[in-house]
Amino acid sequence: MRDVAIIGVGQTAVGEHWDRSLGDLANEAIAGARQDAGVERLDALFVGNMLSGELAGQENLATHLADAAGLLPIEAVKIEAACASGGAALRAAYLAVASGAHDFALALGVEKMTDFLTDGVTSALALAADADYEAAHGVTFAALNALLMRRYMHEHKARHEDFAPFSVNAHRNAALNPRAFYRQPITVDDFVRSPIVADPINILDSAGICDGAAALLVCPAAEARRARRPPVRITGSACATDTLGLAARRDPLVWQAVADSARLACEQAHLKPKDVDVLEPHDAFTIVSVLTLEACGFADRGSALKLAAEGRIALDGDLPICTLGGLKGRGHPVGASGAYQLVETVQQLRGEAGAAQVKGAAAGMAQSVGGSGSVAVTHILQV
């Protein structure tokens, strides 16, 4: 198995891109990653996307994007793992290069969620839940996460406002990221007064609906020295699954796929959670950050809220998370989010995160989660 490194990254600003197509967004991210790497050759394109069929009327998406970007006749396929699609696309590119089948492969995450009514997007997102036992009954993802949050609050005697530090942290960091969707800092008071989406989840617990594309160019580590920028090695890569529906779990507050994929990636990288300098959790809702920190071993069960309250998740804490805004602040274009998390981890490890730079960041973990923790893809990146 060949060692693999990331040699180029590109991304669009996250936002409501009313005047731009999936192809436009993809082109900007792809061109950015190729220019960043300074390498002409490209052998394959792996596209992470969840909803192009439902929302843009376009399947065969990877072919479309390879065509739009002038990359024909290279290999191109789409990878779908719900909201974990972006992470899964990097894993596909990683496997293709590790195998020796390709030398230069591009992982792209892209999603376009605007141009559609909100209830259309909410229904489309519910395709990642169990069609027969969840979505058919009208349960949205906000509602599923509300069930988890209420249960967590009950088990650990927590108040809703105890979750505020996650949202405050994400927005504070997003304000430092010129490509983030929500660049305004918020206060605990803003969080508490925010309108309810699905009790107890409110607007400021939730990542927003938006558009974007992010891309990573990978190649064998041995070839990476030719690149323009310092290579970032992929030292751990893993994917794991859990039950599709929440009701089938023995304990819904234990996110086993998240735990398994993090453990496998750490084992491959020969490091422990405490060795991680920056963490990008899948903070689609504040409760997801909490369950992730506890599943991965960054916090004991029931103690993640305390960790956040103590400021340890801030840029100057011992476990900085959502360093460029996370899904909450940067935005969550679902199939693209995993790629954004990875691009931002590369920015941190290269020392290119600007005002959001975490000093001395040498090892980062980025984790994409699909459904209600039903699939998770974890990568460890190191310089």
Place this chain on the structure above:
Amino acid sequence: MRDVAIIGVGQTAVGEHWDRSLGDLANEAIAGARQDAGVERLDALFVGNMLSGELAGQENLATHLADAAGLLPIEAVKIEAACASGGAALRAAYLAVASGAHDFALALGVEKMTDFLTDGVTSALALAADADYEAAHGVTFAALNALLMRRYMHEHKARHEDFAPFSVNAHRNAALNPRAFYRQPITVDDFVRSPIVADPINILDSAGICDGAAALLVCPAAEARRARRPPVRITGSACATDTLGLAARRDPLVWQAVADSARLACEQAHLKPKDVDVLEPHDAFTIVSVLTLEACGFADRGSALKLAAEGRIALDGDLPICTLGGLKGRGHPVGASGAYQLVETVQQLRGEAGAAQVKGAAAGMAQSVGGSGSVAVTHILQV
């Protein structure tokens, strides 16, 4: 790069499975492949599927199927490359095992197209065409292939009935396959009298709408000797792309992605088209078989109809195609078809094709095509 072999195959009968879900179909194919291999261990599931989001309201499909089959917590992702998804799923499993990341990986193709109105399925299939320049104008895949067929007839002075041998061959072979959808042989006269779908394409030019699942279990060739059945080596695997829309092609009768993927797979396997003993082309329409034979070098330009007329594509010919019925006779559950083609190629190479057995078959080529030849995945299998 490790050598990879197929050690187990499974499949459902192809048909209108009104009483069965995607999960039911997948379970039967997965259990069949595992039992065939006689190996307990399984590390990953790669699902080829095109339309589960549109037609079954279920994305996050690979997680759902891993869950339904009791395979948690293994890696599971869905691969979408339109009608080439089944072939792309085997390629993903192949790369995962070749890389060393996994030892036992399952490639599954699954699609459920019934339970829906025909016009709903036709619209869903059009998601593989160019959304802006083709589908938005109401052009269906039958119509796109009709344009190609009409052009071919014009350039090569061919009559519509000259395409009959492809359909007659597929139906004749399907009659020998107990899992095929259309098991009745047809005559040239039946073909000529068949109702028009999109002039000049008629019903008997066209593969039918149906349901099914097929699976292949792969492992390192070095481990394959433990398996119950004789291993079949994957000696060539390649994917290539062409323009999404037909109008952008310099010459629409040259299917370049089909040609490129076949050439790359043959180069990897160190063989030439003439060394192929059985061929599974993507015969969604008779014109596709014609363009495939010419693109891959099995026939000179304009001569594929003659090759068929001479009976060379029959089971006792020098280039048997669609040996267990092809998409036309066995049926074309779109995201599953590529997996069926590969399973049937394994049956031929193992000498387990029953009444449809091609004597001495030692090398087979299976090719999945998505869109109007816009993406192609070719595999060479050998014993």
